[in-house]
Amino acid sequence: xxxxxxxxxxxxxxxxxxxxxxxxxxxxxxxxxxxxxxxxxxxxxxxxxxxxxxxxx
Amino acid sequence: xxxxxxxxxxxxxxxxxxxxxxxxxxxxxxxxxxxxxxxxxxxxxxxxxxxxxxxxxxxxxxxxxxxxxxxxxxxxxxxxxxxxxxxxxxxxxxxxxxxxxxxxxxxxxxxxxxxxxxxxxxxxxxxxxxxxxxxxxxxxxxxxxxxxxxxxxxxxxxxxxxxxxxxxxxxxxxxxxxxxxxxxxxxxxxxxxxxxxxxxxxxxxxxxxxxxxxxxxxxxxxxxxxxxxxxxxxxxxxxxxxxx
Numbered sequence: 468x469x470x471x472x473x474x475x476x477x478x479x480x481x482x483x484x485x486x487x488x489x490x491x492x493x494x495x496x497x498x499x500x501x502x503x504x505x506x507x508x509x510x511x512x513x514x515x516x517x518x519x520x521x522x523x524x
Numbered sequence: 525x526x527x528x529x530x531x532x533x534x535x536x537x538x539x540x541x542x543x544x545x546x547x548x549x550x551x552x553x554x555x556x557x558x559x560x561x562x563x564x565x566x567x568x569x570x571x572x573x574x575x576x577x578x579x580x581x582x583x584x585x586x587x588x589x590x591x592x593x594x595x596x597x598x599x600x601x602x603x604x605x606x607x608x609x610x611x612x613x614x615x616x617x618x619x620x621x622x623x624x625x626x627x628x629x630x631x632x633x634x635x636x637x638x639x640x641x642x643x644x645x646x647x648x649x650x651x652x653x654x655x656x657x658x659x660x661x662x663x664x665x666x667x668x669x670x671x672x673x674x675x676x677x678x679x680x681x682x683x684x685x686x687x688x689x690x691x692x693x694x695x696x697x698x699x700x701x702x703x704x705x706x707x708x709x710x711x712x713x714x715x716x717x718x719x720x721x722x723x724x725x726x727x728x729x730x731x732x733x734x735x736x737x738x739x740x741x742x743x744x745x746x747x748x749x750x751x752x753x754x755x756x757x758x759x760x761x762x763x764x765x766x767x768x
């Protein structure tokens with residue numbers, strides 16, 4: 468594939484897009500792992516939400 | 525079960541857990557198809573191979589504006605109905621919309637340098653998109669710095685609704701003012717001015733980016749619900765310690 472005389476700009480654009488998408492995916496994944504871990508720690512210590520304690524979903 | 529029933533956070537979490545793997549797979553497959561089309565699309569007769577930047581730039585621009593419109597609907601839900609899931613939806617969309625707007629600005633600059641001879645001009649289209657990005661940062665600052673989440677959510681919702689006026693300005697800026705940016709070429713009266721050999725990969729990439737946005741948004745909403753549960757449980761724990 469010949470990207471012509473402006474190949475640097477095209478490659479830079481795709482590199483930035485890959486970085487942004489990877490950063491977003493990493494953010495939601497790591498945040499999910501963190502929140503699950505904290506919730507697990509709290510539940511292990513016997514802390515429960517009021518709504519669950521009263522038998523609601 | 526009515527759609528409104530999914531506005532219950534617990535039901536929403538179950539739905540999100542079920543949908544996310546399928547959405548992720550659909551996003552990857554659509555990107556594979558779209559990127560294959562984008563990389564093999566013919567060069568533009570004027571812009572040469574730099575037209576390949578369009579496959580990133582245009583979907584990013586659409587999603588930057590879509591994110592704000594989604595946040596505006598969520599802001600109405602926060603201010604009018606005070607529904608907690610509306611606030612969750614708005615807060616989760618803000619960083620994603622900001623990222624797509626930033627991607628639009630960066631790819632636009634990288635496309636502008638070889639085509640216009642400059643990375644940036646203060647014309648109506650570019651400036652209004654920069655304003656959108658700054659508005660996103662403002663909303664994020666309100667969410668992240670408010671000591672009381674409810675107050676931060678209401679302030680962010682008001683800023684979101686005020687900022688919504690910028691969306692039609694972005695859309696019609698190329699018609700209302702003389703700008704270096706080209707006028708609408710995809711959705712316009714009389715049909716698209718883009719050749720189908722380039723238009724089809726563009727639509728495929730737009731669908732792929734939209735699926736990515738929906739997947740990330742759903743995942744970020746799930747995280748935000750979990751974060752609020754953590755906060756509620758910590759408050760209960762603190763109350764228990766204080767009364768002990």
